């Protein structure tokens with residue numbers, strides 16, 4: 001197991017007025033620098049977990065009880081003012097729909113500058129430098145022409161990169177990515193996943209990676225949790241969970257992707273400890289996994 005206390009440890013019940021038990025005793029841990037995959041069918045409660053971790057469930061009319069311990073503090077008990085300090089600086093969220101998450105009326109530079117000013121003080125020159133660095137970190141152009149564009153003037157994949165740049169410009173300890181690639185084509189999906197792996201390695205950002213896509217989860221995650229009907233039914237390394245599934249739902253899931261074994265890095269858990277190896281492994285596995293016939297939807 002990983003040494004030291006976990007970065008995030010949750011033990012949750014959560015629900016909505018008309019669905020009070022959307023999550024039942026969901027218990028998960030994410031360690032520093034770890035990518036934890038969360039897989040489950042539609043409606044199983046994945047986004048409810050993401051929102052509960054951000055302490056944002058109230059905005060959807062939901063309620064959570066129990067613990068969301070982040071660096072030892074229960075976020076469910078933190079006042080909104082404290083959560084605003086944490087969100088975007090220590091914990092960041094990236095959602096499925098890049099076009100819906102950017103402000104259509106503001107140029108990219110203004111949106112990135114706003115994200116920087118939310119948690120940093122400094123001169124205009126420092127702000128410009130931070131914005132340009134953030135764009136470079138996600139492999140986007142950082143020249144004046146590009147930064148003056150509006151969201152409608154860039155591609156969906158570029159928009160998702162901008163959102164990731166905004167989410168990670170303060171080097172958060174934890175990134176919650178709720179189906180960050182499902183609105184994108186297969187090649188762009190692979191690029192965004194590679195970017196998530198790079199940020200994980202470069203900044204040491206831990207990631208809660210929520211996805212329907214078993215192949216991408218197998219390729220980039222150190223551990224995988226399977227959510228079924230609001231309960232975690234299985235959690236372990238991709239090797240354990242995806243090549244020897246124990247729960248009937250996981251078995252069914254895996255049987256739909258017979259080539260999954262090819263996407264699971266061997267002994268990923270051990271490799272994780274020596275960082276650079278993971279990079280090489282993720283890079284080499286990435287393209288083949290995403291181009292496996294049948295994966296293209």
Ligand SMILES: Nc1ncnc2c1ncn2[C@@H]1O[C@H](COP(=O)(O)OP(=O)(O)OP(=O)(O)O)[C@@H](O)[C@H]1O
Nearest residue numbers: 016019022041042043044045046047048049060061
């Ligand atoms: N605002 C809401 N009010 C009432 N019920 C909700 C609300 N949001 C979600 N639910 C219900 O809670 C359950 C879990 O929903 P959630 O959005 O967490 O699922 P999910 O696993 O993210 O699904 P998907 O893969 O489709 O995104 C579902 O039964 C859903 O209908």
Ligand SMILES: [Mg+2]
Nearest residue numbers: 046047048178
């Ligand atoms: Mg969801």
